[in-house]
Amino acid sequence: MSGVESQVKAMKSVRLNNGVEMPLVGLGTFKLRGYEAVYQALDAALAHGYRSFDTASVYQNEADIGKALRDLLPRHGLSRRDLFITSKLSPRDHGREAEAGCLRSLEALDCGYLDLYLIHWPGKQGHKSEDARHPAWRQESWQALERLYGSGAFRAIGVSNYTVGHLQELLASCQVRPAVLQVEYHPRLVQEELLAFCTANGIHLQAYSSLGTGCLLTEPTVQALAASYGRTPAQVLLxxxxxQEIGVIPKSSHPERIAQNIQLFDFVLSEEDMGVLKRMHTDTWYCWDPRLVV
Structure with missing residues (x-):
């Protein structure tokens, strides 16, 4: 068995609430721009066993990712059904423009269907966080996702950057329950209440910025644990x-780091060390805090 075959075999997945299987580790592509950069990162990722890829309309790389995957799949002996592709609705398209925004993602990626599509942000771009129309826009956007889910264009649908309150609102009105919530989650931002709510309601929590946009890699506590396990700080954080049964989508354009970031299933952190990392919590957001969006 080759190294990549071993890695694929070791990869664990989660069964979403509609029965769809999603790999627990995927490649994030935020800030990955230009066809050559996209191609090289995806080529390295496929070579090291990644089968899940996360993008978004606002990343402005959907078309390049779609083209790169179509070019690369034959080289790696793979087909579309071997992959799990996620994208997200632009906040500017909330509301009546949502279905058109979804269709633009489908057209740009040009891969037949998407495995997961998320509402990227609970508020509409260009409007203040306290704008009372946000709930109605969110509901209209979710209804658009439900229609495309029903048509088979999306295999699963979910949300990103939602709070417990946003989720409660959605669950009170939806016809299709969200399968995934993607949020910022790391030792400096341990969202225990949100994780517990998702677990209780059958929503898989997937973390972005697991490395704290790189800030956590130089934390002495993280570095000490990495040294004790003979691992990289990134591997320890992931x-x-x-x-905690939380999915991760680390982003890198460096082949060596791409390879390291998926080598996560051949070691286990002790309960004591899990607690050491959890106690680093300082309620620090390195990205965007959605709590003020009504």
């Missing part, structure tokens, strides 16, 4: 999430 493994910490996985042991």
């Amino acid at each position: 493994r910490w999430a996985l042991q």
Whole structure:
């Protein structure tokens, strides 16, 4: 068995609430721009066993990702059904423009269907967080996702950057329950209440910015644990999430780091060390805080 075959075999997945299987580790593509950069990153990722890829309308790389995957799949002996592709609705398209925004993502990626499509942000771009129309726009956007889910264009649908309150609102009105919530989650931002709510309601929590936009890699606590396990700081942070049944989508354009970031299933952090990392919590957001969006 080759190295990549071993890695694919070791990869764990989660069964979403509609029965769809999603790999627990995927490649994030935020800030990955230009066809050559996209091609090289995806080529390295496929070579090291990644089968899940996360993008979004606002990343402005959907078309390049779609083209790169179509070019690369034959080289790696793969087909579309071997992949799990996620994209997200632009906040500018909330409301009546939502279905058109979804269709633009489908057209840009040009891969037949998407495995997961998320509402990227609970508020509409260009409007203040306290704008009372946000709930109605969110509901209209979700209804558009439900229609495309029903048509088979999306295999699963979910949301990103939603709070418990946003989720409660959605669950009170939806016809299709969200399968995934993607949020910022790391030792400096341990969203325990949100994770518990998702677990209780059958929603898989997937973390972005697991490395704290890189800031956590130089934390002495993280570095000390990495040294004790003979691992990289990134591997320790990613493994910490996985042991909570939280999916991760680390982003890198460097082949060596891409390879390292998926080597997460051959070691286990002790309960004591899981607690050491959890106690780093300082309610620090390195990206965007959605709590003020009504």
